[in-house]
Amino acid sequence: MLLLVHYNDVVAQSTQTIRGRIVDEVTQTPLVGVSITITTSTDKLLGTITDAEGNFRIDNVPVGRQILKITYVGFQEQTIPNTVVTAGKEVVLNVSLVENVNNLNEVVVTGDGKEDKTATNNDLAVVSARSFNVDDTKRYAGALGDPSRMAANFAGVIGGDDSRNDIVVRGNSPTGMLWQLEGLNIPNPNHFGALVSTGGPVSILNNNNIDKSDFMTSAFPAQYGNATAGVFDLKLRDGNNQQTEFIGQVGFNGFEFGAEGPFKKNSDASYIVNYRYSTLAIFNALGMEFGTGSNIPYYQDLNFKISLPSSGNGKWTLFGLGGKSEIDLLGSEAEIEGDDDLYGDANADAYPRYQTGIVGLSYETNLSDKTFAKFTAGISSTEENWHSDSLVRNQDNIVIGKHLEGEAKFTTTKYSVNFLTRTKFSAKNSITSGVTVDAMQFGLYNREAYANLGRDTVRLDVDESATLFQGFSTWRHRFNNNFSVNTGVHTQYYTLNEQWAVEPRVSVQYIVNPKHSLSLGYGLHHQVQNITTSFMQTKTLTGPILTNKDLDFTRSQHYVLTYDWNVTPNSRLKAEAYYQNIDKAPVEAHRSSFSALNTGASFGPVDEDSLVNNGTGTNYGIELTLERFYNRGFYYLVTTSIFDSKYKGSDGIERNTAFNTGYVLNVLAGKEWKIGSNGKFFSVSLKVTTIGGKYLTPVDVARSQQYQRTIYKDGQAYSDKQDPYFRTDLKLSYRKEYKRSTLEIAMDLQNVTNNQNVFSQNYNVKTNSTVTQYQQGFFPVPFVRFTF
The missing domain is CATH 2.60.40.1120 (Carboxypeptidase-like, regulatory domain)
Structure with a gap:
């Protein structure tokens, strides 16, 4: 250095x-x-x-x-x-x-x-949408170069989970998110991901390869379907087609090396590729723990894009990403009295393994001066393996034996095609239309073993396929430069249970003057049930049956009102009010507090069977965003949300959802100074976050003692409110510009106040008591990047 x-x-x-x-x-x-x-x-x-x-x-x-x-x-x-x-x-x-x-x-x-930040790639997204500027993941404290963690700073997004980067939008389950990459619907793009979540501890997406993308939290345009919460529409940037460039980087996310450039001189064809390997083993060796105790995660990933212009205005693009991750969560090595491991169990040894891959090919061209078309085809796959051994200890708490506790293997393969066309009839009128087909094949196996009884329970055992067809069309009419209306319809058909849905979408934008604008949006949205839920088995005397297979789509209606004020040329204020009504959510046929709207609050799949579409939910709130774009070395972003998120299970009782924290406040600010006149810069970035305490379900200590495992009081679901979440991150950065290269050095000091934020509460068999697990404490993250 x-x-x-x-x-x-x-x-x-x-x-x-x-x-x-x-x-x-x-x-x-x-x-x-x-x-x-x-x-x-x-x-x-x-x-x-x-x-x-x-x-x-x-x-x-x-x-x-x-x-x-x-x-x-x-x-x-x-x-x-x-x-x-x-x-x-x-x-x-x-x-x-x-x-x-x-x-x-x-x-x-x-x-x-x-x-x-307010101008999206998709000009049809006029409410609850903003562009995602990847430079912010490099600039702001606490982001760690992770797009999902940076998105947690946006109004309407609830963070508060240091262990994962799940995107919780306006009180919705993170499973309500749609991830798209270059127009393809993709699986969870995170290491240690899962079919029942849209997040993970570390993102596979590399911020050195991501281009400006769109992030939407409500009433999104007709182009997007099969989602009830939000959309992250990701774009990968083209490589430099005139000059070869390299990047070397070391940070929390791993050792990285990337390259981009033209295939040959005077060619418009280009490539960009970036490979990363985990550095957490090094941090652990230095005594820096990051929420997994003595258990070290290993992962690696690759992002790439190849752009090949063809004759005329055509362009071929080959793109992809993939990642592999593993960790041994060894309860046999954890402390019995207090477990700092956010993922594992002191009473078991678990061995999670995860890998995913996505590759796509697209062709885009101008069919005429008025019409643009793009065709994309791709394949994505995931493989999730897990098994766990229960531990047998003697009276001195020494492990003397192990028995299989459970195992699971989930594999999916999806073949996707997408066709989109945009036609501008005049400066006032344009139509955007398209179709998407996702053909899915999946193998699901999950069983629980009971060594003391000599039997086991198979919860999932299926090898099947299903296809989701989607189509949309949106007409945009601009009455003048200040007043426009977007009306569209989205439709989808799911072959698994032959379900149809037709969804109207509409948005209106009126620019009062160069400083003030108003927008209205409405959208009807549906989402298929998770395949692990659809194929959960119910035991009968004649054998297992699939009581969840015919579940209908979960349905959601969004209403949004937005006000934008350009306070100065460098600062903006945005206020948004929203109301969301949800119905047809899966709940149990008998009276209970369970609802699929809380899926994603834990890491494992929902194992309830005999579900029906009788659940409901409501989310409503007000959001404010005050932002100063970088000017004269200073910038800030202040976002706050005040909201309420409720649901009803089959017992008809209205309860808080697992994500109803009530409020979120994020304050981010930064300052950059130029040192001397020879290209040296020093910057400071500060982030302060406070979130209302989350609701947990109380542990039923008596029954937990009886059955020697954690059992919760389901009749009091999400009634025990915890203390508010609070965290402060500070990032110090130095940048040196050379004649043809740039060096950046930074230290991201996370949770500098070492605040203890509640993560979960469980029953500890060995101590015969309820144990509270806390989230990540103070954690310094060094970072070095060299581009040349």
Whole structure:
């Protein structure tokens, strides 16, 4: 590190290239003659215009933060206020311009797809949506380069689980999330993931490969289906097609090495690839525990994308990601009196194994000057293996034997195709339509063993397939530059139980003036039941039967009102009120507190059988976002949510959901200083989070003692409110710009106050008492990145 810091320390002022492509927002056709100017104060005026393919290039741009102004006759002007220019990597921008409905009034849009947090890739998402800027995962404290953990800072998203990055949206189960990658519906993209969740301890997604993406929390457009909570629509960026670049990185997420560049000189074809291997074993050796006690997780992953332009305006893209993870959760090595292991059990040795892979191929082209089309096909697979041994101890608590307690193997393979087309009839009218087919094959096996009784119970044992068909169409009408309406319909058909759903979607946006705008949104949404739920077995005298297989979709209706205020050119205030009504949620046929709306609160699959679609739920609340974009070295993001999340099981009693914390407050701020005049920068980022205490189900100590395992008082489900969650993270960073490379060093100090936040409560057989497990304490995370 010292050698890198002093390497080439005395150089001329570092410069870099800014280049990219500018296209029409709807048709994606290139725009010729667009003017791009750097308006930041410099010694000379820098700028250019786009060529016949919409490409532009500006050389010799000084490193630092730059402001770009983009103008084109007949289109709305754009200003990109915060473009980070470093010596080690070219800046490549892909910008979409919006055509003016008329040319009588000037409209200036501050920001674009790369920097504007309110401008999404999908122009049809006008409520409960924002772009996901991957640079924030590198900048903000506590994010650890993880897109999901960064999303937890957005209004409406509830964090508070240090062990996993599940995205809990507005009191909904994390299983209500839809993950998309380049248009494909994908499985859980996390290490140690599971079929019953959409999160994990570490993301497989690499933030060095992710492009600007969309994150939606309610009433999303008709393009998205089979989700009741939210959507994370991810894009992978193209590799640099003019210059070969490399990156080396060490941090919490692992040892990383990446490369990108053209396949050959003067070729528009490019590649980008990044490989990562776990570093947690090193942290453990240094005495830094991270919530798994003495148990060390191992994982590795690969992200890649290959872009191959074809004749005309066509483009082929091959993309994919994959990851493999394993850990031995050894209760035989845990302390009996107090267990710091967030994942394991002091009374068992468990061996989770997980791997997933996704690969896709897409082709996009302009069928005409007015129509854009994209076809994508892909395969995704997951394999989840787990087995657990119960421990036999003597009177001195020494392990003297082990017996199989349970085992599971879940495998899935999904073949997916997606076709999307966008046609602009005029500046006022456009239609976006598409179809998606997901053909799934799965093998599920899960059994519980009872060594003391000499028998076992098989809960899942199936090898079957099912297909989900989806189609949509959305018409967008712009009455003028300030008033637009999106109306659409989404439909889906599930072959497993021959269920249909037709879903209307509508949103309205009115820009009162350049500072104020109002938006309304409504959406009807359905989601299929998890396959582990659908194939849960019920024992009968004549053999097992599948009592959950014919469950209908869970149904959800979203209502949203949004107000946006551009307080200054660099700051914005957003207020949003929402109401969500849920019905047809699976609950037990007999009276109980169970509801599938709480799925995801624990790591294991739901094993209830004989379910019916009689459950209901409601989520409503108010959210505020106050944000200052980076300007003069300072930025901040303040988000707060006040909400209520309730459900009813088959007993008809209204209860708190497992995710009803009542409120969330996130305060993030950062400051960057330039040190001297030779490309050195120092920055500080602070994050403070407080969340209302979560509700837990009390442990039934008497019955737990009787059966020698944790049993909860289901009649008092989610009634025991815990203390509020509180955590402070501090990140210190140093960046040095060399002539053709960049070095970054940082230390992310997580939970600097070492606050004890409640994780769970369980019954400890050996101590014969209820034990409270706490979340991650103070944890320093070093980080080094070198780009060249």
